[in-house]
Amino acid sequence: xxxxxxxxxxxxSPGQSITISCTGTSSDVERYDLVSWYQQHPGKxxxxxxxxxxxxxxxxSSRFSGSKSGNTASLTISGLRSEDEADYYCSSYAxxxxxxxxGTKVTVL
Amino acid sequence: QLQLQESGPGLVRPSETLSLTCSVSGGxxxxxxxxxxxxxxxPGKGLEWIGSLYYSGSTYYNPAxxxxxxxxxxxxxxxxSLKLTSVTAADTAIYYCAHTLAAAFDxxxxxxxxxxxx
Numbered sequence: 001x002x003x004x005x006x007x008x009x010x011x012x013s014p015g016q017s018i019t020i021s022c023t024g025t026s027s028d029v030e031r032y033d034l035v036s037w038y039q040q041h042p043g044k045x046x047x048x049x050x051x052x053x054x055x056x057x058x059x060x061s062s063r064f065s066g067s068k069s070g071n072t073a074s075l076t077i078s079g080l081r082s083e084d085e086a087d088y089y090c091s092s093y094a095x096x097x098x099x100x101x102x103g104t105k106v107t108v109l
Numbered sequence: 110q111l112q113l114q115e116s117g118p119g120l121v122r123p124s125e126t127l128s129l130t131c132s133v134s135g136g137x138x139x140x141x142x143x144x145x146x147x148x149x150x151x152p153g154k155g156l157e158w159i160g161s162l163y164y165s166g167s168t169y170y171n172p173a174x175x176x177x178x179x180x181x182x183x184x185x186x187x188x189x190s191l192k193l194t195s196v197t198a199a200d201t202a203i204y205y206c207a208h209t210l211a212a213a214f215d216x217x218x219x220x221x222x223x224x225x226x227x
Contacts, residue, residue, distance in 0.1 A: 001172055003155070036213035038156075045205060045220050046156065051213030089156050093212035096169040098146070098158040 004101035011107040012080045022073040022090030030071040034093035037075045111135045113218035127193040131206030139184045144209035147191045149202040196225045
């Protein structure tokens with residue numbers, strides 16, 4: 001199974017918005033509304049930000065939002081803050097298996 | 110609040126078997142419509158799904174690792190385990206166990222580093 005494709009890095013200034021893309025195939029991202037997003041700070045376990053494309057756990061800031069169009073899912077971070085500097089991963093369920101994205105390093109300038 | 114904790118040897122010799130256990134607290138591993146999974150992350154690299162166990166006992170594995178992986182459950186201890194055979198240096202990674210809800214990994218263990226070296 002091939003990893004989902006994400007940009008290697010993105011950057012933005014505080015207060016700006018950035019969008020991370022996650023491109024899969026007709027067998028995973030496009031077929032299932034089961035895309036999730038994770039934030040990982042150095043030395044820490046990943047943290048769930050978004051499930052089922054758009055659903056946000058109650059403890060996650062509304063600055064994080066998800067969407068999907070065809071075989072590409074997206075995570076938007078609005079009002080960028082210094083604490084958002086981290087690695088971000090998408091994941092998709094695909095018929096009794098899971099596949100992760102390649103990961104995106106977000107830098108807050 | 111569900112909590113997961115990985116345990117096992119931090120060093121494994123090449124060609125041997127890597128064995129890890131995930132202890133679950135704050136909930137029963139055998140209740141609910143949930144999956145329990147293993148994910149790994151080589152140093153400085155991305156996440157890789159290894160496999161998952163359904164609460165009923167069914168297992169699903171990454172095709173790339175399927176021939177070497179076994180995930181099992183011990184409901185009496187509220188634990189599930191990972192065995193990876195014939196390891197090489199490429200299997201050096203932080204190994205995480207996680208709970209899955211609606212196909213998302215919502216609770217994670219802190220991770221344990223396993224180094225494959227002689």
